[in-house]
Amino acid sequence: MLTDRQLFILQAIVDGYIHSAEPVGSRSLSKQSGMSYSPATLRNEMADLEEMGFLEKPHSSSGRIPSERGYRHYVDHLLLPHQLSSREIHDLRSLFARKVMETEQVVKQSATILSELTSYASIVLGPEIFESKLKQVQIIPLNDRTAVAILVTDTGHVENHTVSLPEALKSSDLEKIANILNDRLRGVPLYQLQNKITTEVAGLLRQHVTNYREALSFTEETLQKSSEEKVYYGGKANLLSQPEFKDVDKVRMIFELLEEDHTMHELLKPEQSGLMIRIGQENANQAFEDCSIISASYSFNGNPVGTISIVGPTRMEYPRVIGLIEHLSRDLSKVLTNLYTDLY
Template sequence: MGLNIRKQQVLEAIVESHIVTAEPVSSRSIARKYRLGVSPATIRNEMSDLEELGLILQPHTSAGRIPSQPGYRYYVDRLMKKSKLTLREEKIVRAIFAQRAKALANIIQRTIKTVSQLTDYLVLLSGPQLENAALKKIKAIPLTPQKALVVIVTETGWLESKMVDLPSGMTTADLAHIENVLNTYFRGLTFPQISRTILHNVYDELIKQRRVLDRIMEIVEAVLQEDADETVYLGGAQNIIKQPEYSDIAEVRNLMSIIEEEEILRAILKKTDPNVVTVRIGREINYDPAAGYSVVSAVYSIGGNAVGTIGLMGPMRMDYARAVAVVEYITEILSEVLSKDTFY
């Protein structure tokens, strides 16, 4: 849809004014605030054309206009100016993430808290997906002459521990040898990357410990092929309900019903393009109760492998430029932190 420069200026003014005020925008307020060099009457004519094109709407009997879903889409795709966090904000974010974390859960909590402080929207974060998890280390810890604790740690921070029975005569040195061989061959690999050749070499080296090795391999496979859906973590609900849209209790109830549907939130995040920040507006979310919302999301990675998604969900009147800037920067920092050996 091609618009001339003046129509683009009027649409941009309506979107940006409505984002700030949550009120319908009049031709007079545009003429006064944006100094487009034309009269309110000329602006009204442009608004009429934009309304015919379906880019703006006239709510109720108000003299002002608000953007429609296609109007927001046009703004995001063609008119929105790129935004960045301030240097002070970037410094604060880096300082928060520079603190050493003892577990992945700390990183997730830190991320949600940080993003909640930077925006007034709902924060959605899907935990690292195990299907892409690579092994970080395997520990075999002797507990008694008959039992050992096997601990599997993945690069996404997932930790699994299981007891194994030891055959008679197995020594601490034998367990250490098993641990060293497995870490030598498996470190950095996901389970699908562990080929038959690698397994054959491992079994050749550990032929005398075959029974214990079989049990350890069962544990490794169970961890790396874990089929449970990743958890979706939430934050910032107290921020979003401060928005004018949620002065209506019905809207609050609708928001709460969406938040309670983790499967829906998971599906929303999974639609994120792995290569760019994704902006979905209104019905583009493909979930009727969320038709009045927008979602800005991006994928974060560990060592170049996409492992999870972070998103902001807010009213369709959200500040898209700010939301994109926050998601873009936090994704970059989170990927950087997780790709380092900073926890466990």
């Protein structure tokens, strides 16, 4: 495998390229502080590293840049843990400073702050409310045709939508329906609500409400979960400052993809918990072939419910981004869990 010296040189080249965006040549590398080898020696080692697939040359007489494999090795074996600056820590903390907060706000802000700190683009998913349990249902008639249905979960999430009100249902019926739902469905995970309508609710409705048919379909509408996937973006414009994205056509593909919330959700949804790093082609997506994506999930009560991610060029400041993302995902998990978990 690789000698220590080769590892050292690989690391120096990746670091150098990450910061300069220019291919690294033997001469400039040799002049770098801490590098005690002559250009010729370095050239030999660099040729070997290239042969093994860790480096490549944009053209035959240029310096070396890391290949994807080079980055991968760097990320897996050479990464120095990054110490967050106090500025960074302070900025992350500020997210949770407010007393009154909406989870949605916090998550949205996370995206913004993350992109500001990294100067890459950030994508934050979630939190998923799939598994959270119904706490309360409210049906509030606004006028004779329209009502608002509100579902509150144990995670403090409030889901609401406007439903049309069948003429046949009187307001006393609405109250009965709401009572039945609260009675029978409290504690039921949202994804089971539709099931429970037939198994538990339908019978009761038939018994207690005159217009059974309207009541049932109204109930179904009321409990309909918004299938909306929550995807928040921050700092997409940052990508335009990166030298690798000077070409509009390349960047257009990326931006188009970044507007497809559904695709992005599929790409980033929290599967395994922990950190995930995808470099270049590993993204299995044409548009991201020059990008790396680093993501981490955050969790509520130990279950991953969302992810925070950074998209940047493959030439990304991996150590710093990883440090930030890990820190923030821990904080997010902690705050969510603290806020919404029963202590007893």
